[in-house]
Amino acid sequence: MNSISFDHIRFDAVIVDLDGTMVDTLGDFAASLNRMLDDLSLPHVTPAAIETMVGKGSEHLIHSALVHVMAPDAAADAKARALFDRAWERYQHHYLAINGQHSAVYPGVIDGLKALRASGLRLACLTNKPTSFAKPLLVDKGLDGFFELVFGGDAFERKKPDPMPLLKTCEALGTTPARTLMIGDSSNDARAARAAGCPVVLVTYGYNHGEPVRGVDADGFVDSLAELAPAALR
Numbered sequence: 001m002n003s004i005s006f007d008h009i010r011f012d013a014v015i016v017d018l019d020g021t022m023v024d025t026l027g028d029f030a031a032s033l034n035r036m037l038d039d040l041s042l043p044h045v046t047p048a049a050i051e052t053m054v055g056k057g058s059e060h061l062i063h064s065a066l067v068h069v070m071a072p073d074a075a076a077d078a079k080a081r082a083l084f085d086r087a088w089e090r091y092q093h094h095y096l097a098i099n100g101q102h103s104a105v106y107p108g109v110i111d112g113l114k115a116l117r118a119s120g121l122r123l124a125c126l127t128n129k130p131t132s133f134a135k136p137l138l139v140d141k142g143l144d145g146f147f148e149l150v151f152g153g154d155a156f157e158r159k160k161p162d163p164m165p166l167l168k169t170c171e172a173l174g175t176t177p178a179r180t181l182m183i184g185d186s187s188n189d190a191r192a193a194r195a196a197g198c199p200v201v202l203v204t205y206g207y208n209h210g211e212p213v214r215g216v217d218a219d220g221f222v223d224s225l226a227e228l229a230p231a232a233l234r
C-alpha cells in the first residue's frame with residue numbers, strides 16, 4: 001500500500017534520479033560491461049549481479065564488476081585497481097556506442113513528468129551516471145524536454161549519498177531544499193535527500209543495491225511516477 005502525505009509542504013521543484021527511476025538501464029550496463037570484460041579477456045557478469053552494483057556511479061560499478069568476475073582470487077581487489085584505467089576507457093567507449101539501445105523508460109514516467117510540469121513544478125535530473133552518458137540518454141528517450149537542468153555524477157565534487165549534489169541542484173534551481181522533492185529508487189537517493197533536507201519519495205521498481213526498497217527511510221513510495229498526484233505536491 002502506497003501513501004504520501006505532505007500536508008504542510010508546498011513544493012516548488014522536483015529533482016528526479018535517472019537509472020532505476022526513469023529508465024531501466026540494466027541492459028545498457030550489461031552490454032557495456034561485458035564488452036569491456038571481453039576486451040580485458042575476463043568472464044562476463046550477469047544482469048542480476050549488476051543490479052546490486054548500480055547506483056553509486058560508473059567508477060564503483062566497474063570496480064565491483066572486475067572484483068566480481070575475478071573472485072575468489074584473494075588479490076581481486078588489487079588486480080581490479082591495476083586494471084581500472086584501461087577498464088574505464090573501454091567501458092566509456094562501449095557505453096557511448098550503445099547508450100539507450102538496451103534500455104526502456106518505465107511505465108508511468110512520461111505521464112508523471114507531464115503532470116508535474118503541468119502543475120508548474122520545476123524539474124531537474126540528478127544522477128550518479130556521468131553527465132556525458134545521462135544527457136544523450138535523456139534525449140534518446142524523449143525525456144530531455146522535461147528538465148531545466150541535468151547533473152551527472154561528475155558534475156560536483158561528491159556523488160549521492162553525499163548531500164552536496166542535491167544542495168547544489170537546489171542552489172542552481174534557486175529553491176530551498178525543504179520545498180524541493182527528491183524522487184529516486186535507492187537508499188543512496190534517500191540518504192542524500194535526508195542529509196540535504198529534501199523530502200524524498202522512492203519508486204518501488206528500481207535497483208536499490210539489491211535490497212528491498214521499502215526498508216529505506218523515505219517519506220513515501222510509489223509504484224509509478226504517474227501516482228505522484230500533483231495535487232498532493234502543490
Ligand SMILES: O=C(O)COP(=O)(O)O
Nearest residue numbers: 019055056057127128129
Ligand atoms: O550509478 C549510476 O551510474 C546510476 O545512478 P543513478 O541511479 O543515480 O542514476
Ligand SMILES: [Mg+2]
Nearest residue numbers: 017019020185
Ligand atoms: Mg537510481
